[in-house]
Amino acid sequence: MKKMLLIYIVLIAAFALYVLRFEYTSQVNSSWENRGLRGDLGETYMMITFQSGLEYWKSPLKGFEDAADALGVTVEYRGATRYDAKEQITVIEQAIARKPAGIAISAIDPKSLIPAINKAVEADIPVILFDADAPGSQAYSFLGTDNYKAGVTAADKMAELLGREGEVAVLTLPGQQNHEERTNGFRETIQQRYPNMQVVEIADGHGDTLKSRDETIRMMKAHPKLAGIFVTEATGGAGAGEAVQNTDPGNGQKLRIISFDTNKATLDLIQNGTISATIAQGTWNMGYWSLQYLFHLHHHLTVPAPSPSGENAPLPVTVDTGISVVTRSNVDDYYAK
Amino acid sequence: MKKMLLIYIVLIAAFALYVLRFEYTSQVNSSWENRGLRGDLGETYMMITFQSGLEYWKSPLKGFEDAADALGVTVEYRGATRYDAKEQITVIEQAIARKPAGIAISAIDPKSLIPAINKAVEADIPVILFDADAPGSQAYSFLGTDNYKAGVTAADKMAELLGREGEVAVLTLPGQQNHEERTNGFRETIQQRYPNMQVVEIADGHGDTLKSRDETIRMMKAHPKLAGIFVTEATGGAGAGEAVQNTDPGNGQKLRIISFDTNKATLDLIQNGTISATIAQGTWNMGYWSLQYLFHLHHHLTVPAPSPSGENAPLPVTVDTGISVVTRSNVDDYYAK
Numbered sequence: 001m002k003k004m005l006l007i008y009i010v011l012i013a014a015f016a017l018y019v020l021r022f023e024y025t026s027q028v029n030s031s032w033e034n035r036g037l038r039g040d041l042g043e044t045y046m047m048i049t050f051q052s053g054l055e056y057w058k059s060p061l062k063g064f065e066d067a068a069d070a071l072g073v074t075v076e077y078r079g080a081t082r083y084d085a086k087e088q089i090t091v092i093e094q095a096i097a098r099k100p101a102g103i104a105i106s107a108i109d110p111k112s113l114i115p116a117i118n119k120a121v122e123a124d125i126p127v128i129l130f131d132a133d134a135p136g137s138q139a140y141s142f143l144g145t146d147n148y149k150a151g152v153t154a155a156d157k158m159a160e161l162l163g164r165e166g167e168v169a170v171l172t173l174p175g176q177q178n179h180e181e182r183t184n185g186f187r188e189t190i191q192q193r194y195p196n197m198q199v200v201e202i203a204d205g206h207g208d209t210l211k212s213r214d215e216t217i218r219m220m221k222a223h224p225k226l227a228g229i230f231v232t233e234a235t236g237g238a239g240a241g242e243a244v245q246n247t248d249p250g251n252g253q254k255l256r257i258i259s260f261d262t263n264k265a266t267l268d269l270i271q272n273g274t275i276s277a278t279i280a281q282g283t284w285n286m287g288y289w290s291l292q293y294l295f296h297l298h299h300h301l302t303v304p305a306p307s308p309s310g311e312n313a314p315l316p317v318t319v320d321t322g323i324s325v326v327t328r329s330n331v332d333d334y335y336a337k
Numbered sequence: 338m339k340k341m342l343l344i345y346i347v348l349i350a351a352f353a354l355y356v357l358r359f360e361y362t363s364q365v366n367s368s369w370e371n372r373g374l375r376g377d378l379g380e381t382y383m384m385i386t387f388q389s390g391l392e393y394w395k396s397p398l399k400g401f402e403d404a405a406d407a408l409g410v411t412v413e414y415r416g417a418t419r420y421d422a423k424e425q426i427t428v429i430e431q432a433i434a435r436k437p438a439g440i441a442i443s444a445i446d447p448k449s450l451i452p453a454i455n456k457a458v459e460a461d462i463p464v465i466l467f468d469a470d471a472p473g474s475q476a477y478s479f480l481g482t483d484n485y486k487a488g489v490t491a492a493d494k495m496a497e498l499l500g501r502e503g504e505v506a507v508l509t510l511p512g513q514q515n516h517e518e519r520t521n522g523f524r525e526t527i528q529q530r531y532p533n534m535q536v537v538e539i540a541d542g543h544g545d546t547l548k549s550r551d552e553t554i555r556m557m558k559a560h561p562k563l564a565g566i567f568v569t570e571a572t573g574g575a576g577a578g579e580a581v582q583n584t585d586p587g588n589g590q591k592l593r594i595i596s597f598d599t600n601k602a603t604l605d606l607i608q609n610g611t612i613s614a615t616i617a618q619g620t621w622n623m624g625y626w627s628l629q630y631l632f633h634l635h636h637h638l639t640v641p642a643p644s645p646s647g648e649n650a651p652l653p654v655t656v657d658t659g660i661s662v663v664t665r666s667n668v669d670d671y672y673a674k
Contacts, residue, residue: 004341011348036375037407063640070374070638143653284640285653292629301407303400303621304661304670312667313659316480316622320657322650324641330649333641 037295039073043101045294047287049131050088050108052079055263056283057106060130063287064104071295073101085112092116102126102294104287107134126297126306130286140306141293143319145281147178150323151185151230154258155193157277157325158186158228161256165196166227169219171205171212171236182232182260200226205236212239217247220255228256234278238265241274262326262334270331280334282321289319374632376410380438382631384624386468387425387445389416392600393620394443397467400624401441408632410438422449429453439463439631441624444471463634463643467623477643478630480656482618484515487660488522488567491595492530494614494662495523495565498593502533503564506556508542508549508573519569519597537563542573549576554584557592565593571615575602578611599663599671607668617671619658626656 047064049057061077068075078095080087085108093116095103103120107113107129114137120127121138133142158168170186173179187199200223205212212231216239220226231237237259244255259266259278269275293315296302302314326334384401386394398414405412415432417424422445430453432440440457444450444466451474457464458475470479495505507523510516524536537560542549549568553576557563568574574596581592596603596615606612630652633639639651663671 004344007341007344007348011344011351014348014351036373036409038373038375066640072373146655280641282650282653285650288640289653303403303625304617312661312670313619313622315659316619316626316656317659318483318657319653320655322652322654324649333649 037071039071039101039295039299041072041074043073043298044076044098045073045102045104045291045298046076046078046095046098046100047104047290048078048080048088048091048095049106050080050085051083052077052081056261059262059283060106060287060290063284063289064291065287066284067288067291067295071291073291073295075291076100080108083108085109089113089116092120096120096123096125099123100125101298102128102291104128104130104290104294105134105139106131108132110134113137126294128290128293130290131283140297141315141317141319143286143289143293143321145178145323146320147181148185149320150260150279150281151182151187151232152189153185153323153325154182154230154260154277154279155186155189158230158256158258159190159194159197161258161276162197162227164194167198167200167223167225168228168230169201169203169223169226170199170230170232171203171215171219171240172232173207174202174204179232186230205231205233205239207233207235209235209239209242212236213242214239216240216243216255220247226255227253228258230258232260234259234261234263234266237275237278238269241269245274264335267326267331267334270326270328273328277325277327280324280326282323285321289321374408376408376438376632376636378409378411380410380635381413381435382410382439382441382628382635383413383415383432383435383437384441384627385414385425385428385432386416386443387422388420389414389418393598396599396620397443397624397627400621400626401628402624403621404625404628404632408628410628410632412628413437417445420445422446426450426453429457433457433460433462436460437462438635439465439628441465441467441627441631442471442476443468445469447471450474463631465627465630467627468620477634478652478654478656480623480626480630480658482515482660483657484518485522486657487597487616487618488519488524488569489526490522490660490662491519491567491597491614491616492523492526495567495593495595496527496531496534498595498613499534499564501531504535504537504560504562505565505567506538506540506560506563507536507567507569508540508552508556508577509569510544511539511541516569523567542568542570542576544570544572546572546576546579549573550579551576553577553580553592557584563592564590565595567595569597571596571598571600571603574612574615575606578606582611601672604663604668604671607663607665610665614662614664617661617663619660622658626658 088108117137127139129139129142131144172183190197203215231240240257257275262280304312306314425445454474464476466476466479468481509520527534540552568577577594594612596612599617641649643651
């Protein structure tokens with residue numbers, strides 16, 4: 001009987017310990033739940049772009065994924081394969097049918113996606129736009145680059161490179177809004193801040209490496225004192241780089257190039273000194289904060305709450321994700337990001 | 338012996354269950370630790386404003402505190418008691434000495450605080466500016482209202498209230514930048530979008546209730562057809578409200594008022610119908626996302642990382658926190674926030 005009693009006591013003690021342990025654990029878990037932002041792995045946030053093959057999307061997607069890791073939620077990437085609005089609309093509508101916790105969209109053009117965006121919002125799926133806006137849609141926020149300011153920064157950097165004097169040119173895509181804004185920011189800043197500098201030509205690079213190379217060579221001949229060139233997109237930047245590598249300007253002065261974006265070709269040309277600087281957009285931030293905003297909308301963490309009338313702004317409405325100037329001194333930070 | 342065996346089996350089973358439970362729980366806890374954003378209660382973030390008594394700061398501070406609750410960190414509020422730059426500089430320097438995890442500052446003026454802000458950043462204390470910027474400082478980001486856009490929204494709301502026709506006026510603080518921007522946004526929008534509306538006068542309300550009341554009465558007499566008035570700050574809005582409550586315009590039409598900000602006096606006047614609408618700033622968002630940004634800088638969660646050269650933008654650089662239009666239909670949401 002004594003043995004039996006002992007066994008009972010041990011049994012009861014083990015059970016009590018188990019219960020206490022269980023309660024302690026529950027308590028710890030619930031206090032975790034009151035602290036820290038995190039969601040559920042079953043919660044899926046989608047990123048949708050056009051031209052899904054572009055290297056450019058890697059960095060916003062990395063930001064989107066990093067935020068998802070931090071918050072313990074799941075992401076999916078979908079893209080229209082081509083530069084085609086109808087295809088992107090189809091991709092958005094397929095996404096809506098899957099009822100994700102939120103969608104971040106880069107809009108192929110400002111108007112045609114609006115009905116699909118509004119359809120998502122009306123189905124209670126939050127939408128945030130990044131990189132390319134669709135003004136007038138019911139999306140809660142836009143995160144992207146202020147392209148005029150990017151042009152201003154390029155002008156200041158060019159002035160620094162050239163000692164605030166000399167002839168400069170722009171190689172761009174005339175008629176495309178982002179590129180017009182970059183060009184205007186550059187041109188107006190040179191005119192207003194640097195009286196010893198002149199913008200002698202604004203040329204069309206057609207977004208093509210060979211055409212941009214040929215245009216650069218032509219401009220170097222037409223303006224023998226040309227000291228610098230600002231190229232508003234990366235493909236043309238590579239073309240201008242080729243021109244400078246293969247042409248002796250004859251005046252002993254190397255033509256300085258400032259390019260745009262940070263694809264591998266551009267970074268390589270910075271590392272070997274052909275391109276002096278490039279403008280990096282805040283692409284990681286576009287993706288990272290898009291996911292944060294969608295998470296806050298999904299979990300009703302915003303003040304004021306979204307209203308059906310659309311009269312409340314539950315989140316910052318326009319976010320200038322900023323730019324960075326990449327030169328040889330910091331180019332290593334931009335590989336594989 | 339059979340009974341004893343049974344008891345042993347139960348005992349071993351209970352123990353096994355306990356061990357399994359313990360292991361399962363440990364696993365869950367460590368996966369919690371890899372997921373979710375949270376800091377440490379020992380981590381202190383400070384908010385510093387000027388004129389610490391203003392009702393206006395309650396909402397950004399609430400946003401700052403809400404973000405701190407969500408992230409499990411601690412906040413402290415400090416303010417210069419008066420509208421005095423030297424006092425705010427002293428408060429910032431005292432804050433630096435305490436080595437907080439980050440500081441959010443609303444700058445009393447664009448220039449005089451820059452050395453104190455830079456001193457904090459150089460001491461590795463991240464600084465974010467909100468509500469009032471100090472351009473050219475080393476602060477990482479600015480979150481605030483786009484005042485021109487706020488004026489545009491006020492103009493569109495006024496047009497809606499008046500059926501897109503009639504004479505309107507502005508009561509403002511001429512010479513103060515925020516108020517000039519609100520006025521310009523309003524005036525240019527009326528001119529460009531509403532051909533049957535005219536801005537007949539832009540008057541000085543001196544930021545004073547009595548003077549604003551008298552100016553409103555004077556304008557109602559000078560322009561007998563005056564149908565609406567946009568007041569760019571809350572004190573003047575209350576004055577215009579008094580004028581309208583006590584004056585019969587004689588034409589049977591009630592003067593419509595759109596005011597600015599959401600102090601209790603303004604909300605009361607909206608509830609009783611004297612003021613038709615007011616422009617609420619995204620003050621909660623200013624505070625909430627300021628803390629989020631500081632947290633991300635403190636924990637090195639940004640990409641790219643902040644660089645000593647200042648050439649990288651680790652965070653969005655300018656955030657338009659948006660505005661909301663408050664009317665009788667949603668005024669209840671704005672009390673005590």
